[in-house]
Amino acid sequence: MRYDKPPTSIDEQIALLVDRGMYVPSAERAAHYLRHIGYYRLSAYWLPFEHPPATQGQRSHRFLNQVSFDDVLDRYVFDRKLRLLCLEALERIEVSIRASWVNALALRHGPHAYLDSAHFKCAYEHAGQVAKAASDMGRSSEVFIEHYRGKYCDPGLPPIWVMAETLSFGALSKWIQSTRETNIQKEVMHRLRLPTVEIVHGVFHNLSQLRNVCAHHSRLWNRRFPKKYPHIRKIPDLLHPETEGEEARYIRNHLVMLRYLMLVINPGTSWPQRVCDLLQLQPSGTIAAMRLPDNWLELLQPTSLVGHRK
Numbered sequence: 001m002r003y004d005k006p007p008t009s010i011d012e013q014i015a016l017l018v019d020r021g022m023y024v025p026s027a028e029r030a031a032h033y034l035r036h037i038g039y040y041r042l043s044a045y046w047l048p049f050e051h052p053p054a055t056q057g058q059r060s061h062r063f064l065n066q067v068s069f070d071d072v073l074d075r076y077v078f079d080r081k082l083r084l085l086c087l088e089a090l091e092r093i094e095v096s097i098r099a100s101w102v103n104a105l106a107l108r109h110g111p112h113a114y115l116d117s118a119h120f121k122c123a124y125e126h127a128g129q130v131a132k133a134a135s136d137m138g139r140s141s142e143v144f145i146e147h148y149r150g151k152y153c154d155p156g157l158p159p160i161w162v163m164a165e166t167l168s169f170g171a172l173s174k175w176i177q178s179t180r181e182t183n184i185q186k187e188v189m190h191r192l193r194l195p196t197v198e199i200v201h202g203v204f205h206n207l208s209q210l211r212n213v214c215a216h217h218s219r220l221w222n223r224r225f226p227k228k229y230p231h232i233r234k235i236p237d238l239l240h241p242e243t244e245g246e247e248a249r250y251i252r253n254h255l256v257m258l259r260y261l262m263l264v265i266n267p268g269t270s271w272p273q274r275v276c277d278l279l280q281l282q283p284s285g286t287i288a289a290m291r292l293p294d295n296w297l298e299l300l301q302p303t304s305l306v307g308h309r310k
């Protein structure tokens with residue numbers, strides 16, 4: 001098919017929503033949010049409010065009775081708050097992972113150990129990682145990068161604790177996975193209280209996917225993720241992917257894992273409670289669409305908060 005849909009003005013967009021059965025209490029308010037959020041972006045949030053399609057694979061484009069523009073906006077705001085909470089946890093986890101790997105590699109093999117392919121599993125892959133890191137640092141205007149360039153000429157690249165600060169979560173995960181020495185990977189594993197190195201890699205890969213969704217401001221609340229978490233016996237409240245099918249691909253496992261790692265990093269964190277507080281404000285239909293189980297509150301709230309909340 002050739003795409004031949006013309007662009008529409010804000011007024012036309014509002015008229016179309018009303019024609020399809022949405023209640024718009026204030027056209028002026030709706031116009032404001034359509035200008036600043038966008039019709040297409042909001043459409044992902046009103047899709048669950050539409051009548052089921054008569055034909056599979058097609059949308060009905062007709063809204064359920066009494067659905068208002070404010071219902072859609074509330075869900076959009078909820079999703080934004082959920083993403084921000086996830087980003088907060090991911091920042092703490094990423095910093096902890098980076099520090100553990102940097103300290104383990106540097107203390108064993110020196111400040112520039114990351115430049116030596118002997119410490120990594122594949123020389124070709126390592127060469128690409130170093131080249132990518134060098135390129136990123138070459139374009140960087142960070143003060144700590146410019147300080148090294150201005151003061152030192154040998155080695156040409158800064159020590160690992162400087163280089164690692166320029167890595168994305170995904171790149172950091174690849175550096176750790178490609179590290180040859182098992183004891184270095186195990187140190188990261190022990191810091192996070194995860195049972196095996198293989199599970200560490202699986203968790204990092206999943207968290208990297210979650211971070212990409214959150215960092216790009218994409219829809220999160222009812223997203224189906226492409227990859228499940230590995231089976232982790234020491235965290236029994238995670239869904240077991242080999243027994244629970246598609247439920248394991250939704251947000252629950254991410255929230256459980258973030259909660260677990262946040263409590264490892266900071267036992268006094270208020271993060272789990274703030275997630276529960278946000279979810280408790282949502283209607284039952286939202287919770288159901290997220291594929292959260294009936295005992296979600298028990299799974300996500302902290303069993304105890306030790307010391308001062310941070």
